[in-house]
Amino acid sequence: MYVAVKGGEAAIANAHRLLAARRRGDAQVPGLTLEQIAGQLSLAVDRVMGEGSLYDPELAALAIKQARGDLIEAVFLLRAYRTTLPRFGHSEPIDTGEMIVERRISAIYKDLPGGQLLGPTFDYTHRLLDPALAGDAPLEAPETGVDTGEKVTRVSDILGDEGLIEDDPVTDSKRPVADITRTPMEFPMQRDARLQTLARGDEGFLLALAYSTQRGYARSHPFAGEIRIGEVDVEVMIPELGFAVVIGRVKLTECQMVNQFQGSAKTPPQFTRGYGLVFGQAERKAMAMSLCDRALRAAELGEDITAPAQDEEFVLSHCDNVQSTGFVEHLKLPHYVDFQAELDLVRRMRAEHFASAAKADDETDVAKEAAE
């Protein structure tokens, strides 16, 4: 526990002034514009929007600039900002089947309607640093191909047609949609609340947990059924008009993880699924999310809960990096009074320890003398 302290105003003001100067760096070098950050560090912007749980590329770019590139600090800034705004309402559920696809791959079907579309990917690069990028040489425009107009069907819809994979969970429109920003977390959680928590969860934490399931801590034999990245329309019901309108588009990454068969007395063996949906281009996060989603369905699917990734209280209570950093970093704040109390206690314990040791020594000496 920390207690309030007074004083230090001048030091704090000077520290913040110093921070501002250090953030800016060498004044001879031009400052970064938000357009540069949003345009050229777009995956950092996407990560901050996802974990900040607020889709606004310009604000995320500002947060990154203000945080000197510390992405967790940027996420914190975005989360703090969102608490200052009223909520107008919610969108109609977005339809990822109607996505303007920029990338779509499947690791389970070689040929599928709409094709394998690599899009702007790091895959198949050699991960060799490119010295040419130290400059700003002109680039070739992207190659173009013929758009066949073929619909890019979701893999889950293809498999689902044959009954080989579990269907999407039944929609019960009467059930209110969970919202962890309005209702405190309570365990056990429904899958909608779990997915909302995972969608804003820390990429590194979820990635490590996802990896743990692959290494044998809750084995789930996953296949990347489909990853798709692209823009979807956001539709919102406008009460004054009485109908829904599109208010804009958002870029999303969706991952359908397909996992080993599961059968019961009631259902024949079929593939089960984990789902990931994240703001922006965030493939690693979407994959980790879908692996964690699947691992957290252990109880629902009658699997033994043996591993950390299956423990929803463990996973969901610790995946939020703003909460995590808040509690870890609060240790920096003054704990002087607390520590004084602990010091007193340790001094007392040591005094008692030495006193009883001395007493024991005396008794041993007395016993020795008596024996002699």
Add this chain to the structure above:
Amino acid sequence: MALAEQDESGVAARQRRLSVLAKAEGKDLLALWKQTGLDPAVELLRGPESGLVALRGRIGGGGQPFHVGEVSATRVTVRIESGQVGHAMISGRDARKAQLVAVIDALAQDPAQVERIERDIVAPLEQLAGEADAKLREETAATRVNFFTMVRGED
């Protein structure tokens, strides 16, 4: 019956118009608006107001809805000098764009203006959006790959 049908097509037209305007780039919208020379007196009835819209996805892509996160949004309601009321909600925080969308929505309630709005603003914006999407689709199409499964040596 005829009235109901008209209402229905009116709703669909307004829905499409507002959607096209909301998705347009602010600068494109402003440029086209300036070209029309329209400049009605505007009374702000509400906003422009910044806020959030909770974005919903569906579990597995087609199942029970869940919240993915929030999207910043701006809404505004205006009345123009001829009495029509217009509404707008757009994603992002561009209050000027939101207000312009609401003004155009109000103007389009006037049967004398609706065709002009369609011809000079909505149709060109829709074409621009279509061109941008087509470009993205063509660039993506060039990255379409056909994987061949290699025959392994053991056979």
